[in-house]
Amino acid sequence: MPSVRPARPFFSSGPCAKRPGWSPKNFENAPLGRSHRSKIGKARLKEAIDRTRSLLGVPDEYRIGIVPASDTGAVEMAMWSMLGARPVDMLAWESFGQGWVTDAVKQLDLDVRIFDAPYGEIADLSAVDPAHDVVFTWNGTTSGVRVPNADWISDAREGIVICDATSAIFAQPLDWAKLDVITYSWQKVLGGEGAHGVLILSPHAVERLESYAPPRPLPKLFRLTKGGKLNESIFEGATINTPSMLCVEDYLDTLKWGARLGGLEALHARADANAAALSAWVGKTAWVDFLCTEPSLRSNTSVCLKIIDKTVTALDESEQRAFVKSMEKRLDAETAAYDIGGYRDAPPGLRIWCGATVETADIDALGEEAPKENMMPKVLVSDALSETAVNVFKERGVDVDYQPALGKDKEKLLSVIGDYDGLAVRSATKAMAPVIKAGKNLKVIGRAGIGVDNIDIPAATAAGIVVMNTPYGNAITTAEHAIAMMFALVRKIPQANQSTHAGKWEKSAFMGAEVFGKTLGVVGCGNIGSIVADRAIGLKMRVIAFDPFLTEERAIDLGVEKVDLETLLARADIVTLHTPLTDQTRNILSRENIAKLKSGVYVVNCARGGLVDEAALKDALDEGRIAGAALDVYEREPATEHPLFGHPRVVATPHLGASTKEAQENVAIQIAEQMADYLVRGAVSNSLNSPSVTAEEAPRLKPFIALAEKLGAFAGQLTESGIKDIEIAYEGEVASLNLKPLTAAVVAGVLKPMLLDVNVVNAPVIAKERGVSVAETVRSDADSYDSVIRLRIVTEQQDRTVSGTIFGGAPRIVEIKGVDMEASFAPWMLYTTNEDKPGYIGALGQTLGEAGLNIATFNLGRSAPGEGAIALVAVDEPITEEVLEKVQALPHVVQAKALGF
Numbered sequence: 020m021p022s023v024r025p026a027r028p029f030f031s032s033g034p035c036a037k038r039p040g041w042s043p044k045n046f047e048n049a050p051l052g053r054s055h056r057s058k059i060g061k062a063r064l065k066e067a068i069d070r071t072r073s074l075l076g077v078p079d080e081y082r083i084g085i086v087p088a089s090d091t092g093a094v095e096m097a098m099w100s101m102l103g104a105r106p107v108d109m110l111a112w113e114s115f116g117q118g119w120v121t122d123a124v125k126q127l128d129l130d131v132r133i134f135d136a137p138y139g140e141i142a143d144l145s146a147v148d149p150a151h152d153v154v155f156t157w158n159g160t161t162s163g164v165r166v167p168n169a170d171w172i173s174d175a176r177e178g179i180v181i182c183d184a185t186s187a188i189f190a191q192p193l194d195w196a197k198l199d200v201i202t203y204s205w206q207k208v209l210g211g212e213g214a215h216g217v218l219i220l221s222p223h224a225v226e227r228l229e230s231y232a233p234p235r236p237l238p239k240l241f242r243l244t245k246g247g248k249l250n251e252s253i254f255e256g257a258t259i260n261t262p263s264m265l266c267v268e269d270y271l272d273t274l275k276w277g278a279r280l281g282g283l284e285a286l287h288a289r290a291d292a293n294a295a296a297l298s299a300w301v302g303k304t305a306w307v308d309f310l311c312t313e314p315s316l317r318s319n320t321s322v323c324l325k326i327i328d329k330t331v332t333a334l335d336e337s338e339q340r341a342f343v344k345s346m347e348k349r350l351d352a353e354t355a356a357y358d359i360g361g362y363r364d365a366p367p368g369l370r371i372w373c374g375a376t377v378e379t380a381d382i383d384a385l386g387e388e389a390p391k392e393n394m395m396p397k398v399l400v401s402d403a404l405s406e407t408a409v410n411v412f413k414e415r416g417v418d419v420d421y422q423p424a425l426g427k428d429k430e431k432l433l434s435v436i437g438d439y440d441g442l443a444v445r446s447a448t449k450a451m452a453p454v455i456k457a458g459k460n461l462k463v464i465g466r467a468g469i470g471v472d473n474i475d476i477p478a479a480t481a482a483g484i485v486v487m488n489t490p491y492g493n494a495i496t497t498a499e500h501a502i503a504m505m506f507a508l509v510r511k512i513p514q515a516n517q518s519t520h521a522g523k524w525e526k527s528a529f530m531g532a533e534v535f536g537k538t539l540g541v542v543g544c545g546n547i548g549s550i551v552a553d554r555a556i557g558l559k560m561r562v563i564a565f566d567p568f569l570t571e572e573r574a575i576d577l578g579v580e581k582v583d584l585e586t587l588l589a590r591a592d593i594v595t596l597h598t599p600l601t602d603q604t605r606n607i608l609s610r611e612n613i614a615k616l617k618s619g620v621y622v623v624n625c626a627r628g629g630l631v632d633e634a635a636l637k638d639a640l641d642e643g644r645i646a647g648a649a650l651d652v653y654e655r656e657p658a659t660e661h662p663l664f665g666h667p668r669v670v671a672t673p674h675l676g677a678s679t680k681e682a683q684e685n686v687a688i689q690i691a692e693q694m695a696d697y698l699v700r701g702a703v704s705n706s707l708n709s710p711s712v713t714a715e716e717a718p719r720l721k722p723f724i725a726l727a728e729k730l731g732a733f734a735g736q737l738t739e740s741g742i743k744d745i746e747i748a749y750e751g752e753v754a755s756l757n758l759k760p761l762t763a764a765v766v767a768g769v770l771k772p773m774l775l776d777v778n779v780v781n782a783p784v785i786a787k788e789r790g791v792s793v794a795e796t797v798r799s800d801a802d803s804y805d806s807v808i809r810l811r812i813v814t815e816q817q818d819r820t821v822s823g824t825i826f827g828g829a830p831r832i833v834e835i836k837g838v839d840m841e842a843s844f845a846p847w848m849l850y851t852t853n854e855d856k857p858g859y860i861g862a863l864g865q866t867l868g869e870a871g872l873n874i875a876t877f878n879l880g881r882s883a884p885g886e887g888a889i890a891l892v893a894v895d896e897p898i899t900e901e902v903l904e905k906v907q908a909l910p911h912v913v914q915a916k917a918l919g920f
């Protein structure tokens with residue numbers, strides 16, 4: 020099933036989501052570049068005032084003015100111009116209300132009574148004195164608490180009532196008779212642009228302005244009167260400062276939209292429906308609750324939520340904030356929700372805007388998208404990593420269980436792994452197929468070290484799990500161990516040490532050999548092998564190396580002689596192994612190869628046990644053909660018993676190669692950073708099965724990955740025969756991005772409808788296995804858009820194209836089969852191709868209507884009049900087979916498909 024995801028993941032509490040269907044085309048007739056004092060400019064401003072009055076139902080005797088500096092400007096303008104005549108009752112229950120209290124007390128030095136309340140609660144409204152002026156916020160944007168009504172304000176009041184209504188207006192009924200100053204900005208419930216504030220004044224407020232001269236200088240921006248009289252021109256559209264005509268145009272568009280919807284009641288109903296949908300989700304979700312516990316006081320716009328999961332509430336405040344941040348980042352990265360972190364001064368939590376411009380389907384989809392459990396990714400550390408890793412995980416918003424001995428207990432690991440998003444290991448934990456199968460939520464396995472032979476990478480890939488390691492962090496340490504082992508071996512240090520401790524003085528028993536001038540044969544000259552070579556050259560050894568991937572140039576740079584294996588075996592006085600354990604390297608020192616070694620040779624193995632035939636090694640040691648072996652690694656670990664233990668010419672350590680404080684800090688910190696970056700930000704580094712994505716590019720890539728996957732899903736859902744080619748053209752800015760993950764996302768999207776287990780990690784492998792060719796092309800410019808991804812799918816029977824772009828952060832289709840389109844992706848969509856004949860659209864609409872399917876958006880396109888046409892219709896509910904059959908049976912329909920995104 021395609022995942023349900025908000026089509027428009029815009030839940031910011033300001034600037035809020037643009038209205039559904041908003042387009043920059045709205046500005047085509049804007050008087051841009053014209054003076055706001057020109058006839059047309061003035062007319063637009065006046066129209067904004069008139070439409071505001073009509074949509075809000077503002078009483079005729081109230082003045083409406085467009086003023087500078089958003090809602091804050093409007094509130095402060097009123098406070099500075101009117102307050103001081105009487106004592107003031109300041110009501111505050113969140114950050115903005117507190118801001119007005121600060122203004123009244125610190126800036127204006129007024130005679131105030133403060134009635135405040137903690138976040139989530141409301142102040143004592145009954146304490147308000149009708150003889151006092153009042154300042155309050157109708158709906159606290161940062162706490163999600165609103166006044167239930169204005170009954171607490173006296174009809175017979177002497178004071179004026181200043182109401183900051185910015186998050187309430189157009190969403191909640193205001194009682195005009197009880198309010199004297201009402202302020203708001205355009206960017207809230209109507210999703211307009213910021214910039215300006217609106218100031219609405221009752222006759223009582225005007226009376227105050229004309230009868231009271233405040234004892235303070237007023238900046239020009241605040242001056243509402245002229246010669247003691249109200250400056251009426253402000254309320255006719257003459258603004259104090261120069262307005263943005265673009266913002267005015269946008270505001271007009273939103274007002275018209277509101278009217279089209281059915282006016283104020285329809286706007287209120289949309290906010291109510293959104294809040295109800297969110298409330299339904301909160302009701303069934305155990306980890307979250309409303310910040311405002313009293314339903315009658317709960318906002319239907321800025322809905323604030325707290326996280327009540329015990330693992331989160333147990334954290335201190337800064338950790339809780341980090342947790343919320345990581346959740347926010349994750350949802351943002353997944354294009355599931357933007358900007359839903361609570362306000363910075365409010366208690367840590369979420370804030371989800373439910374105003375009229377948000378679609379209820381998107382709130383529902385957000386609920387579907389959010390996990391049922393605490394969202395902090397959880398990692399199990401099952402081996403003895405340095406504990407520093409724990410702090411790194413925590414600092415980066417990852418929950419961590421540090422159980423360094425657990426990995427050795429296979430059964431226990433299998434029983435708990437299902438709870439984790441990440442598994443961090445060294446070499447003791449065996450993350451093989453059964454663990455991967457049981458790790459239902461696993462997204463990443465991190466190896467704090469180099470060798471990954473204890474991880475089943477093909478199984479992880481098939482399961483979509485990213486496997487990463489730390490390729491350099493312990494290389495020096497391991498190389499030093501190999502050199503130490505070499506000396507221990509040739510100078511018989513462990514044996515001499517034991518004997519000397521035992522009080523024997525066996526000076527002649529431990530005759531050694533010099534390494535000076537000897538030939539060291541390095542098998543595997545990668546990171547560790549080349550450090551070993553470098554140190555050996557420093558010891559004046561001759562170094563020969565066998566490594567099929569070592570270039571001649573690199574060999575010259577390193578000062579080693581590149582040789583084949585036969586030559587190495589024949590020439591080396593000391594052989595040291597530094598390859599990974601793979602099917603190609605397993606048993607590289609086989610019985611046969613051991614037989615080819617020079618007599619009296621020494622063997623050092625600090626790489627992997629499986630590289631050496633241990634039985635053959637024992638025989639050669641016993642026969643004296645091999646002078647000595649130094650082993651750090653064994654075929655079976657932990658090795659508590661071994662045929663070579665106790666052998667007089669064997670030096671053994673228990674897989675200590677990487678065991679220095681320095682190396683362990685390095686790899687632990689690095690793997691924790693890499694895993695957290697992946698789990699929280701989607702960045703991939705040092706992965707063995709997935710393309711790299713840096714933390715910086717991850718957020719830029721995310722919307723395109725979503726687009727790529729959706730375009731792929733679109734094409735995949737329409738494909739009914741075997742896919743031959745997938746061609747992807749990246750045009751414009753997207754062409755300069757890291758394309759591998761985008762292509763993987765397209766391929767995953769295409770294959771998903773056919774193969775449920777496909778994912779972005781395994782999609783390229785699966786495509787290859789199935790003989791599907793995948794081709795990328797890039798072009799630095801794109802016609803009409805900043806970026807376009809064009810997808811062409813060639814199947815046994817069809818050749819289909821679909822293209823898309825990112826618009827306002829969300830994916831959008833711009834072309835299907837050569838036909839220009841403009842459509843968002845939605846959870847449920849109907850796709851039809853039809854002969855372009857009159858009457859089809861009506862018939863389709865009627866069929867959907869009769870089936871009770873509400874149409875959210877309707878997009879049409881055709882190649883030319885009378886030719887094939889395409890309809891892409893988003894509906895509010897799933898499309899049943901029955902409906903699909905009815906649509907298919909309509910005249911002129913060629914194809915009808917239900918799609919899901």
Ligand SMILES: NC(=O)C1=CN([C@@H]2O[C@H](COP(=O)(O)OP(=O)(O)OC[C@H]3O[C@@H](n4cnc5c(N)ncnc54)[C@H](O)[C@@H]3O)[C@@H](O)[C@H]2O)C=CC1
Binds near residue numbers: 470490497548603652
């Ligand atoms: N004892 C310990 O505690 C430690 C052991 N190791 C082991 O050391 C291995 C090597 O580590 P790095 O040097 O960092 O890896 P690396 O990937 O940098 O180097 C491995 C080298 O082996 C070469 N190679 C691959 N197949 C080969 C073959 N069939 N014949 C010859 N050469 C071949 C590669 O071309 C590469 O140059 C790791 O895979 C790990 O198993 C690593 C760290 C600590």
Ligand SMILES: O=C(O)C(=O)COP(=O)(O)O
Binds near residue numbers: 446447677
């Ligand atoms: O990094 C490697 O490949 C190692 O072999 C180190 O293993 P360890 O982390 O010490 O168990």
